[in-house]
Amino acid sequence: MKSIQTQVLIVGAGPVGLTAAMDLASRGIDVVVAETRRAGEPPNVKCNHVSARSMEVFRRLGIVREVRDGGLPAEFPNDCAYRTAVVGRELTRIPIPCRAERYTATVGPDTDWPTPEPPHRINQIYLEPILFAAAAAQSGVRIINRVEVQHFEQHADGVIARARDLDTEQPIAISADYLIGCDGGRSTVRRLIGARLSGTDVVQRVQSTYIHAPALKDLIHQKPAWMTMSLNPRRCGTTVAIDGRDKWLIHNHLAAEEVAFDSVDRDWALRTILGVDDRFQYEIISKEDWVGRRLVADRFRDRRAFICGDAAHLWIPYAGYGMNAGIADAVDLCWILAGVLQGWGSPALLDAYEAERQPITEQVSHFAMNHALAVMGQRRAVPPEVELDGPAGEAARSRLGQAAYDLNVQQYCCAGLNFGYYYDRSPIIAHDGEAPPPYSMGSFTASTVPGARVPHLWLSDGRSLLDALGPAYTLLRFGPAVDVAPLVEAAARSKVPLTLLDVDRTKACYGFGEPLLMVRPDSHIAWRGQAAPREPDWLFDRLRGAASRPGIA
Template sequence: MQNVDVAVVGAGPTGLALACELRLAGVSCTVLEKRAEEPNLTRAFAVHSRTLELLDARGLADDLVTQGIVVREVSPTPGAVLKLEILANRYPFLLLMAQSRTELMLEKHARELGAQIVRGCAVTGLAQDGDGVTLSTTGGEMRAKFVVGTDGAHSAVRDLIGVKFAGKQYQTHILLADVQLARPPQETLFGVSNPSGLALFVPFGDSWFRAIVWDRSREQAPLDEPVTLAELQGSFRRITGDDYGMSEPRWSTRFLSERRQAERYRVGRVFLAGDAAHVHSPVGGQGMNTGIQDAFNLGWKLAAVLRGRGGDELLDSYQAERHPVGESVLKITDTLFNLVLSSSKVDAAVRRFIIRNALKIGRVRTSIAGRLSGVGIAYKPLSGTHQMVGKRMPDLTGVKGRLYEALREGKFVLVGADAGVWSDDVVSFEATSTPPVVLVRPDGYVAWAADRVNDGEVTAALRQWCGQRP
């Protein structure tokens, strides 16, 4: 029987990102994936600003940006434009990138760090006790101290631990297809919404486009009916007036989107992340991003507990921090879904009017940009703590580079003070400005902060978060 610190079930973006985080922290990790072959198609296509920041904290973002298409403004609803430069960070844009490319980058990095990835291996049983978890798989039994289910919307891990996946299914039939275009539209993100339906093209930068269609005249087509080129062409001509010379699709599907969330993200030594924890409408491109951010939150916490520097309270903070984020994402995507795909023309018109007028207000624009990009995500701190605690730490310029470069070892970073005897586990960062003293978590959020250096308070914070020292 194989023994490992953490078994990750599912080799999508969430599972691979988690494997990277665990191996960076020196934790043994095996990823089990029921798919025998690596994916060569794509589902998600958007990498948001906060996800790019986190990948930058591991030295992965800039190379990814060169492979994708940068979009600097989005339209939450027709007639309303949101310029992403309002984010004022290193990545004030949306990156269009095929999910398969993101997965390949993460898998390469995970393997380089020493993660074991086993394909063609499905989980069939799970039993946990006070010391660990025994997994039954099609490849034999495995023993792990912790298990994380990142195995998608139909998660076997979630079913095995008996967690309810609460929510609803939308009744709107959506077509997805990857096509090439003889006459591509000039707009980077092309979309038309009218009484006939909605039609979008998302470019992948390699001559292929994701076609997304909601055609009112095809609402009653059976979900198992194959999507044909003739149907796609007809829908685009009805909605946009042109089929843009689209080719036979290399991949297509007809589906009903869902809005569901796991009631709990943790049961004992088993955790849920990514689509196993939350699924929602693809409108807004939130799914993969939320999953990767789940992985960054959970990875360092599991590593800390395995090294004896944390306990149940730290593990419980994953649920406390990420479950509300999942709820928020479901609300955002539900709102966007109803803006562009509502069957009620009156309701849709009212929502669009509200959004267009709300975006004229500066603080509302900033709030919406922050929520869509992930930059505005913050975790609720304990009462009495500094106002920065739980918030995303912005990048800073330092004497020896940027703050997010200092995070690349996957350690805590202490800004504005010396880590002293904790220097093996904490990176000291000297900023060129004079911000408050801040202890930054490995996932780029503030663990502790103070307005001025106090050696006793700094020592207490380091002891709390990074363990005892002589």
């Protein structure tokens, strides 16, 4: 039997597992990633959007330029268009900057992001190879392909996974301190830790087809768009430009009574959504049918085993919520795991992962489902007049276009979803009693309430605050006269790595009310104060998961 040893075993080499591997390796942790697919085997055509928070992660990992350069051509509009059909009349358009203008655009609802890294539209078939190549090249990461983890046992000091080589049938034993399941919606790790999904099993069914259609772009007389929603009384659907040239992904949104994927003629639906007749030629590359759900696992951890991404939650994949939430899971878990493995974190630090991520994914699952239900209702109510010539048709299209814009701009320009979430149930955050701002999909209010994301700012030397955060905790000091010696000394006594960063308050767009902020490596605020706390040792015990009593520092 072949034997492998590592500090962390990650099951699954999708975007979430690969990001987790790179994050851990960047902190000096040895990682093995077990993946059933062959190296270079393409993923399904799934997620089309990388959120701003995920792009911030890729910036920290040093791969944001490679990710930003992938996907659609640089000048291809990233807009979301609403039409009666892809080649039909346009109802409205949500403008989103193309890749070439992503950092400089200032006009429209998808600009002025409070971050150095706004979102990026790229399909997973292009994103995943970039992440795979970066992870495979990183010191401390070993990816073993065609390996299936079938079972694992836990003991006091680690995990032993039983796996097999799918090509040779050779058994493999992988010993690790910890295991992370990033193995998707049918997760073996989720089953083995005894976690169960609960929620809404079916929100909608979608007949999805990935096609090669070189002639389509020449039939579209309007400005191109990354995503085009077809709204007509016969068949509504969504068409995604995958490469900006000749590959398209078409979602046929089935009605509630259409319970089987083959209950609607695929060719008829596709042609109706596109607005083309029988002379139009296309080739089906693959059928990507899917069911939209709202399911969250009842536990994200069993002792030394954890789950992230689709293994932990499944919901409607609007705006890439699923993949991006999975990356947020990984980022939250990995710095905590690294702290424990490096010795400064108490084993109880690990309790924070589930306490932080499970409630927020439950909340976002409702955002996604409720938005999907609203969109489904709008599709059912498309009036036949939208396809008429004359004043009646113009009026109907105007009303429908405005309604579609108002409903969907919050989905595609979702600053709130990115920056507004906070961890109000975390055992490792020193909450001070102030309620955070409301959390919503479209908008957010910057805040320094512990648990919230630290407001972004540009430093005097031109760097983003994100680029200056340390590997563990960073103490932001707005004013050099504030005495931080008690905090620095307490951090040294507890062996918690602490970076002190002096910030010029006049450079901040947000009015920071407290001269001291303690920021975690995932950019969430762990503590704030007007001065060093009365009990700095207690504060660092809390931050590293060793506090034996509650309280406010």
